[in-house]
Amino acid sequence: MSPDISSLWALCLILMLSGWCDASCAEVDSMTEAVVGKEFLLGCISCKKREEVSGAATVDWHFKPAGGNDSFHIFHYEYPRSTILHEDFNSRLEWRGTKGTEDLQIGAIANLNVTFDDVGTYTCTFERTLFLPLGDEHVTIKKTVELIVLAEEKPELTAVISEIMMYVTIVGLQLWLIAVLVYCYKKISAENEAREARKALREKNKLIDSKDTCDGVHLE
Structure with missing residues (x-):
């Protein structure tokens, strides 16, 4: 599957999850292949173990460039405000996670214009506080995405299979046509041979009948 379509499906999934208040959460891994100049969704989902707990x-x-040793803090979200924290990503990052509540389970962000410099490791960190009757509990969850940036989209698997099947169909039709031509040729040849044989038999019968007629004539 291509990066744009994969991101679209991931985005649809995230929107559905964020829109269903009572729906169960599903942790789906982020896509890992982006295309330069295109939009890409960095997925990050952290489900609470108990939905009834607020x-x-x-x-x-955070982002660590490929081959680099240092990690940079690039984005922070705390309801209802998001902040881009690194100049290399100015105007390029957009919050696509849970909206309308501080009880976040989806922490996805969109890179609106991918560049080759975006290759590297992205780390998503949830700092969650659970409000329990006996006291608040603090939990830290981290997820990583190893991003690869492509110069152009890879052909979709379905498109490749369709193209292969098209060529197979064309070759199959050609072989079938050849087989039909060979069959027709053999059939016509056989009919011609049979016709010639019948013609030869008729000529032979005529000669025999003519000979019998001559043998029956008595000269006076």
Whole structure:
């Protein structure tokens, strides 16, 4: 599947999850292949173990470039405000996580214009506080995405299979046509041979009848 379509499906999933207040949460891994100049969704989902327990969370994203040793803090979200924290990502990151509540379970962000410099490791960190009757509980959850940036989209698997099947069909039709031509040729040849044989038999019978007629004539 291509990166744009994969991101679209992931986005649809995230929107559905964020829109269903009582729906069960499903932790889906992020896509890992982006295309330069396109939009890409960095997915990050952290489900609470108990839905009935209320809580609050913040989400932070860090980025470590490929081949680099240092990690940079690039994005922070705390309801209802998101903040881009690194100049390399100015105007390029957008919050696509849970909206309308501080009880976050989806921490996805969108890179609106991918560049080759975006290759590397992205770390999503949930800092969650669960409000329990006996006292608040603090939980930290981290998830990583190893991003690869492609110069152009890879052909979709379904498109490749369709193209292969098209060529197979064409070759199959050609072989079938050849087989039909060979069959027709053999059939016509056989009919011609049979016709010639019948013609030869008729000529032979005529000669025999003519000979019998001559043998029956008596000269006076």
